[in-house]
Amino acid sequence: MQKKDFDAVVGAIKRAKTRTTAAIRELLRDRDTKAEAAALAGKRLTARGRVSALFDEGTFVEIGALVKRRATEFDSGAAVDSDDFEGVICGYGAVGGRLVYAFAQDYFRSKGAIGEAHARKICSLYDMAIKNGAPIVGIFDSSGAFVFEGVSALAGYGKIMKAVSQASGVIPQIAIIAGTCAGSCAAIASMFDIVILSEQNGKIYTNVTSDKTDLSVVSISVKDEISAIIEAKALLTILPDNNAAGTVRIDGARDASVLVDVSVIEEEGYDAHAVLSAISNNTYHELYANIAPEIICALAPVGSIVSGVVATNPAVKDGALTNEAAIKAARFVTFCDAFNIPVVTLVDSAGLDLENNSTYPHAAALARLASAYAEAECPLVTVVTGRAYGAVYTVLGSKAIGADVAFALDSAKIGAMSAQSAVAFLWDDKFAGAKDPAVRRKELEAEWDERFGNATEAAMKGEIDDVIPSDELLAHIASSLEMLSMKDAGIPTKRRSNLPL
The missing domain is CATH 3.90.226.10 (2-enoyl-CoA Hydratase; Chain A, domain 1)
Known part of the structure; x- marks a missing residue:
């Protein structure tokens, strides 16, 4: 200088x-x-x-x-x-x-x-x-x-x-x-x-x-x-002020016991935003909409409790769980868990998307999602609204991986694989010689769903808490969130047990 x-x-x-x-x-x-x-x-x-x-x-x-x-x-x-x-x-x-x-x-x-x-x-x-x-x-x-x-x-x-x-x-x-x-x-x-x-x-x-x-x-x-x-x-x-602030409630929220119209789920390729709107009274804030639209992540009041909602979206790729969708959901669940925001998961998916057009390894993406749910200590409520097969059922908030409460709609289908895949791989001999193989195949797929893919079967094994009608979707989720609002993931603190008389 x-x-x-x-x-x-x-x-x-x-x-x-x-x-x-x-x-x-x-x-x-x-x-x-x-x-x-x-x-x-x-x-x-x-x-x-x-x-x-x-x-x-x-x-x-x-x-x-x-x-x-x-x-x-x-x-x-x-x-x-x-x-x-x-x-x-x-x-x-x-x-x-x-x-x-x-x-x-x-x-x-x-x-x-x-x-x-x-x-x-x-x-x-x-x-x-x-x-x-x-x-x-x-x-x-x-x-x-x-x-x-x-x-x-x-x-x-x-x-x-x-x-x-x-x-x-x-x-x-x-x-x-x-x-x-x-x-x-x-x-x-x-x-x-x-x-x-x-x-x-x-x-x-x-x-x-x-x-x-x-x-x-x-x-x-x-x-x-x-x-x-x-x-x-x-x-x-x-959002809560900090990670110790507790459950965030919305003043003046609508009565969560009301019946909601989510009949849209009966339509093929429906947009899951309609279901999200129904349970949140159309007041949700969607995050990461630019990424992997086949899964929706949003902050929304469910009843009076602010929750994070993860919903597969059949309107995009039939709700298939892609690598990008898995990473997106994992990031969102981790964020919610950090601030003890309850996570509501709605599952209706065609299954895993195993196309090789992703830059991220399939196993690694699923591992991130599985870890996010398995490690979460916030309240977890899951509803199978449609199809939940194989790994998709397991990693998207199943009871086995950590959900506190799990429901299924009465039209839901849950199983190790879809009826189409199961019949093709396991029952192919049953329709091969039929007069009309296509018709026989449809009959076998319906039989498979009835015997191995219905939600009642999962409920009888304790992996689903109840099978509910679609119009009670909000009531059951909101009730579960209220019950879990004081959830403590650890052992309750106490000085000693109270001896019986």
Whole structure:
């Protein structure tokens, strides 16, 4: 660094130190006004505008408001601006009356570049959120690392990653992709529980040679950043504050004892969203809709209790369990279990999809799903609404793998294999010489279902708790969730047994 540049840096620092707090506040207000004008021209919100939209009016309190990046030997005089405060806004406030923490990267301050001070502000926010057991929302809009800081900027990424990892499974984390989120920043956002993408300006990617958004990490896509903030606020009303907060209930929920019309399940290739709408009163929040639509994952009130619903969808690939669907469901079940959110599983599937067009090994995908259900300690309620054959029956929340309660509709079919496969492999000799093999085959398939594939057979063996009519679906699920709302996976704590008289 030349002497004139060094003197410029020192002079800027001295001028900043002699300013009064009032002068600094006035400077910040001026910067925000200019940022608002630039944001308006680009049809986007400022970081402060995003924060204001997220929190209840008048409740946001900023922390680390005057933090600035320290000068380094990599800076030139032109690169250091004494008026340029750190490009991230951090603080806390109320969302729907509940404590929430948030950070919003400010593209209009140093383009939201991440450096040492930027990371320190976010990590301090995380410390507060974890200690106080409250959710955190991260609004991403950054050009990347502050390259003049060199390895210090890279260390900043690592510290944020560690903070996010430590909070994972302790407090809910929601990421809003409002602008550019690339490289290591994309990795950080992907570590959050839920990622909401604003399609208007948001981009999340790791490949620096292409800015194509990676939809595989996006939980919810909405048209613009206001919609993203509204979605985040809605999710915060149904998520627990932390992993010890207990069951979340919805005030004013409808009577769960009412009969529901799910007759759509009698139709071939029906859309399972219709069943989800019926049991949630059409108030669910679907996650990962861009990935593996053959299975649906959604947060929904079932009765009055917020639950995670996993439902195979016969409208797509006949509800077959693909590798991608297995991984998607495993991720969702793990998330629900981390925060003790009950999981309701609805099964109607053609079976495993064993096509070799997947980039993920079949056994590994099934293993992840099986592990997610087997290790889950949250309440698990499963209903076989249609077909459940072989491994699909086992891994999708069967009683054997860990479900607390399992029902089947009276039209459900459960077995080691489908009637079509069983007749083809085991009873082929019974229709080979028939006058009309096709007709005889159908008769044998019906016989197989009656003898080996009906839900009553499974109930008699204790693997299904009850066989129920379809219109009582909601009532039975809601009743089970109420019963399990105080579930403790461990042995009840006690001092000693009470001796009989």
